[in-house]
Amino acid sequence: MSDAKLQSVLSSLAEVYRQLDSLPSSPVPDAGCVKLNTNENPFALPAAVMQSALAALERQYLYPEDDNISLREAAAASYNLSTDQVIAGNGSSELLSLIYKAFLDPGDRVAMLSPGFAYNRKLALLQGARLLEIKWGESCLLPIHKLLFGPAKEAKFILLANPNNPTGTFVPIADIEGLVAQSDRLIVLDEAYVDFAPDSALRLINRYSNLLVLRTFSKSYAAAGIRVGFGFGHPQVIGRLRNIQNLFNMNVIGHAVGVSILANRAAYDENHRHIKFERERVRVALSQLGFSTTPSHANFLLARVPAGRDGTWWQTSLKRKKILVAVLPDESLEDCIRVSIGTKPQMDGFLAAVDDIIGAEMSRRSAV
Ligand SMILES: Cc1ncc(COP(=O)(O)O)c(C=O)c1O
Structure with missing residues (x-):
């Protein structure tokens, strides 16, 4: 396509799509x-x-089951709910996107606790909604009053993640229940x-019609x-979400793997134990290397980097050593990196790379 044609095609896009171009994307x-x-x-x-998963590949010529019935039945049985209390999605981000479409008109307000999962910014923009970012309280306590009585009172829905991404912090379920009950x-x-956390709010589903839990x-x-x-x-x-979901939103492998994971959840106990153990080991090691970390209840750590360099500098330095970590688009987190917890060799490699980078920085500083 000639440049003139391309310009004409792109110029037909609304302002919102131009704004989307400016949002950070994953490396x-x-x-x-x-x-x-x-x-x-x-x-x-x-x-x-x-x-x-392999057996499902042999059914590749068939459309997947519509409305994800067997998977929803299996999830309902596993979590003691009824099938009509369950929607299944092509990842939970598909479900998040359906929630925006189902409950927001352009111009509506939605409230999110901040810092939070940055993808919500994109979803609000796409829906023409105004995203109200409410700051977490001191030490990441749930700011219930601000969510009940401030501008968030006008929000069509309130989003929070527990444990939260990117902080990894966890709020007690009693606090979540306090919010749900009063809102x-x-x-x-x-x-x-x-x-990776000590508790879940799933048991509240039958008590409160205004609670929607994503997994x-x-x-x-x-x-x-x-x-x-x-x-x-x-x-x-x-039901409102299922009504607007795409036909055949999941595929046969997703269905089979989902049902099988539900039947084999105990097989992951060692995996979860490993991640929690490594998370603490890496946290302590990072503290000894001059980072300041928040205790995490997720499979990642948010670490404030030592003074003198910012998160982006660390991200670039680690990338040169073939290790990818995240930086966050939130003000107040410029000096942080978020590090997922992987296998022991991966985490040993990460810590060795951090150690090397600190050593090189110290040599550079003592040379000037
Ligand atoms: C808080 C939170 N919610 C939802 C998601 C999306 O997960 P998925 O779409 O893979 O289910 C992520 C992924 O990073 C996340 O951090």
């Missing part, structure tokens, strides 16, 4: 790199789950990292590339 994966930037879980699937808004509670198999079940996520809530809220 392009580099095959030779250790990926500690998007909170994947680098372990193999349990053998039984892998078997079901007449829909509370979207994103539990993407809950399997994913991307983080704790090592299936980010297969895309399996769930939403749990009141049948009418779930």
